[in-house]
Amino acid sequence: MSEKNHPSYHENDHAEKQNGIYCSLVNLVTFIAVCVILIVTVGLITGLISHRIIVKSTPISSTVRHTTPTMIPTTLTGPKYSQLSNPRLPNTVRPLNYTFQLDFDMNQFKINGINVIEINVTSTTNIILVHADGLTMLAAPQVANHANFNTNSTNFAVADHGTYAKNSYYYVVLRENLAIGVYYIKFNYVAAISSGLFGLYKYQYTRAFDHEVIWGIASQLEASYARQVLPCFDEPALKARFTATIIIPNNYTTRWNMPLLKKEAMANNKNRYQFGTTLVMSTYLLAFTVDNFDFVEGRTARNTRIRVYARESVKNDTYFALGVATNMTEFFENLLAIPYPLPKQDHVAIPAFSFTGMENWGLCLYREQFIIYNYYLTTLTFKRAIATTITNEIAHMWFGNLVTMTFWNHLWTKEGMATFLSSYAANTYLPSMKLMEFFTVDELRNGLVVDSSASHPLVPPAQYGPFFDVITYSKGGSIFRMIHNYVGNDDFVASLKHYLTKFSYKTAITEQLFAVMTTTINKFNVSNYFDCWVYQMGYPLVTVTRDSSNTNGGIVNQARYLSNTNANPSVDNPTSPYKSTCGYKWNIPITYVTSNNPTTTMKANFYKNTSNLQISWPNNTWIKANIDQIGFYRVNYDLSNWDALATALQIDHSVLSNLDIASLLDDAFQFAANDMVDYMAPLNLTKYLSKEIDFLPWHMANKHLDTIGGRLTGSSYYQDYIQYHLQILKPAVDTLGVIDIGTDIEKEARSEVLKSACTLGNTACIVNTSRMFYAYMQDPIRNKIPGSLREVAFRTGIEYGSVQEWDFVYNIYRTTLIPTERSSAFYAMSFPRDPYIINRYLQFATDPTKIDPSNTMTVFVFLTFNPVGRDLVWEYVRQNTGYFMNRFKSTRPIVNIASRRLNSQFRLNQVKQFFKDHPESGPNAAASEAQTIAAINANIKYLNKYGKTFSTWFKQNIKMD
Ligand SMILES: [Zn+2]
DSSP states (O other), X not given: OBOOOOOOOTGGXXXXXXXXXXXXHHHHHHOHHHHHHHHHHTTSSTXXXXXXXXXOSSOOGXXXXXXXXXXXXXBTTBOSSGGGGOSSOOTTEEEEEEEEEEEEETTTTEEEEEEEEEEEEOSOEEEEEEEOSSEEESSOOEEESXXXXXXXXXXXXXXXXXXXXXXXXXXXXXXXXXXXXXXXXXXXXXXXXXXXXXXXXXXXXXXXXXXXXXXXXXXXXXXXTGGGTSOBOOSTTOOXXXXXXXXXXXXXXXXXXXXXXXXXXXXXXXXXXXXXXXXXXXXXXXXOEEEOOEEEEEEOTTOOEEXXXXXXXXXXXXXXXXXXXXXXXXXXXXXXXXXXXXXXXXXXXXXXXXXXXXXXTTEEEEEGGGTOXXXXXXXXXXXXXXXXXXXXXXXXXXXXXXXXXXXXXXXXXXXXXXXXXXXXXXXXXXXXXXXXXXXXXXXXXXXXXXXXXXXXXXXXXXXXXXXXXXXXXXXXXXXXXXXXXXXXXXXXXXXXXXXXXXXXXXXXXXXXXHHHHHHHSTTOOHHHHHHHHHHSOOOXXXXXXXXXXXXXXXXXXXXXXXXXXXXXXXXXXTTOSOOOSSTTOOOXXXXXXXXXXXXXXXXXXXXXTSSOEEEEOOTTOOEEESGGGOSSSEEEEOHHHHHHHHHHHHHOGGGSOHHHHHHHHHHHHHXXXXXXXXXXXXXXXXXXXXXXXXXXXXXXXXXXXXXXXXXXXXXXXXXXHHHHHHHHHHHHHHHHOSSOOSXXXXXXXXXXXXXXXXXXXXXXXXXXXXXXXXXXXXXXXXXXXXXXXXXXXXXXXXXXXXXXXXXXXXXXXXXXXXXXXXXXXXXXXXOOOOHHHXXXXXXXXXXXXXXXXXXXXHHHHHHHTSTTHHHHHHHHHHHTHHHHHHHHSOSHHHHHHHHTTOOOHHHHHHHHHHXXXXXXXXXXXHHXXXXXXXXXXXXXXXXXXXXXXXXXXXXXXXXXX
């Protein structure tokens, strides 16, 4: 499934770090699930987010009920049968075929299910365990040697059956042992249709033409929710075939993984849908939809039917998705030489969906924003996310669906692979989007940030996880990108073909993938070289310095990179359950160029058992290592080399690729913030930007300069920052203009530059984008704003406008039925400069009739990024303690959000006083208070330590005309 491809507004990329967890602002809006899971994991702002999304990592035992009289409650001393205590199913019974019928009750939102499982008993046993969570059995399960359970079959007497909630098991104990052989077990049950976003769940949306509220049903069964729909062997390795009959009221239609065979009317205003039998597959890939959607249809070259389904009013915005899905299916068929094995492939835009997309075999489901594309309403960030999300799900048709990970701790073999392959593949269809460059922005950088703090190995021990997180997806994808580059495209692709062929309709673990690669790639052992990247967490900091004994040489060193520079990087963190298998050393593919020959990439292997690596580095030249940031590591140099690089860029920045320039900026700013290099190093690098008009370097520079701006807000140094940033932006604003022309990547560059320039006060930017905004305000039909400029135009309209402009955008937020339009409006609403509007917005955010309560927290977070809003948010929280206490039962999380960007002693004293005046004793209160105070202290310290340096440097580099 996908939960990444972060659409990122650039202020939003001020990643906020708390306890080593990064949640960018946009994460809080569109990826709240990801952050929520991370936050809940460490017990931070639990309770704040439960209204938005239901997060269940383990089945909730209280929902498991049954009505059978034979059940005996499990005792505190342990389960009734020893097999129940093992969280993994015994290997005595394997599923072969499921034949089930689900009868939907759309009034009471429940299903009546009958499920017959053909099982293979592989060693004699009298106990059958299946997964079942929240299912109410209507009768005792039956076991027989024939699927009909009639008089011709031998029925086996059931001695006991019941629920063992702890492991979501349903156990069926027989009076006598079953000999090795094939049997059938039948369950008759009722299951509730959930109100959350997991399992089989209901959602509602407003129909465009008559504003009727319409119900629909969708499913999300990964990782372990199939057991909420039917009793099953709910582990990925226990693959089987499935045959479904679905009965629904005749005013709805339904879809399933396989094509419809027969639809027949029933007496009670219901229709019965009989679907074809699946291929051998895992339970988590089953999918169900019940709705009234319409579709567009295409065919691949091999005549596979591809459809994109959506509610009627956005149906015309599904053609981009159809193009991506069709082309990408053909791409993978050609690349892998294995045809897509199903007769159909449906993609459905679901109005309420937990992740961005889910690769159910034959029936992919998406959150609407990640599949619906409209030139005027969709930002380029979302366009990119749509392309990579759909491609990600299609890559899973092979990686995940055809070959599945044996257990969840090897999740990265499908998710990391799909993350890498989605950019790799979609880049061929949409070359002007430069998706392989964006990979470093959307994936690699996030991986580097998270993996240097709270992390876990890509393959954790089986008792941990599954982790649907940045490590599995972004780091996982980056490691596959690194392997791909190291072994070469041909060998990499050949390995994948062998892997898919060898394990089709089966499962594999990382070792098996690497073994196939090793066999395919002659004379290179993939495991030996790359294992430490997979089985230990973290990544190396590579340092390149001049060899004191050789003026034409350099010395390369490695040590684990930790964002907390006080921690010892070479030992295990005592609070982490993960122990390193490699002593935090890695085999590192080193690549570099020197100014002697900047077009020829030099390569060397830095092996983990060697203390350092000597390389050739001609005297009086600069060096740049980790070419195109292919390696999953950071590189530091001595100050003279940083300076030489900065000078080289000012002379001719085409000497390095955009990827290289962006990685230099990112590494240098990271190191400076950690006191590993002087701030001169990154700041000098930014000087050349007055000649830059490309997206990637600007994106990285703006991200880091905005962070500095945020730190300086409210201080006397703030104006110096603004003047310098405006100065380097001006030539790019003048060159790129505000007309929506050029390729997608050129449009992204324009949007990136304008967003910073307008907010910092560039006159041309403000005049031109305001004009666009006011024309739109006057006549939104005739003066539409292209998606690529929509956010900057809305934001400028709000920043430099009055109540009238804010209300106009707020009205769009309130009334639009299009999620992307709503999120652009919601984004812009956070940037008024008038304190009156900000205070009114804060009141709106706590009034459920004005702002959807699920957005309350996001409003507060967004407003802290508004230089005027920051103090007002804190004041509002301070003065409305009762409201927050009443709603969230604790003020600590909101205080943390509202105050953690404050940077003055005056505010710190206020926060401390607040904690005194409103004592709390909840489980996380003390920790939250300490964290909040530490954050403000760190801001004050930062300002004291660097403020003057920044100011002096900016002043020296501001040109007076
Ligand atoms: Zn995925």
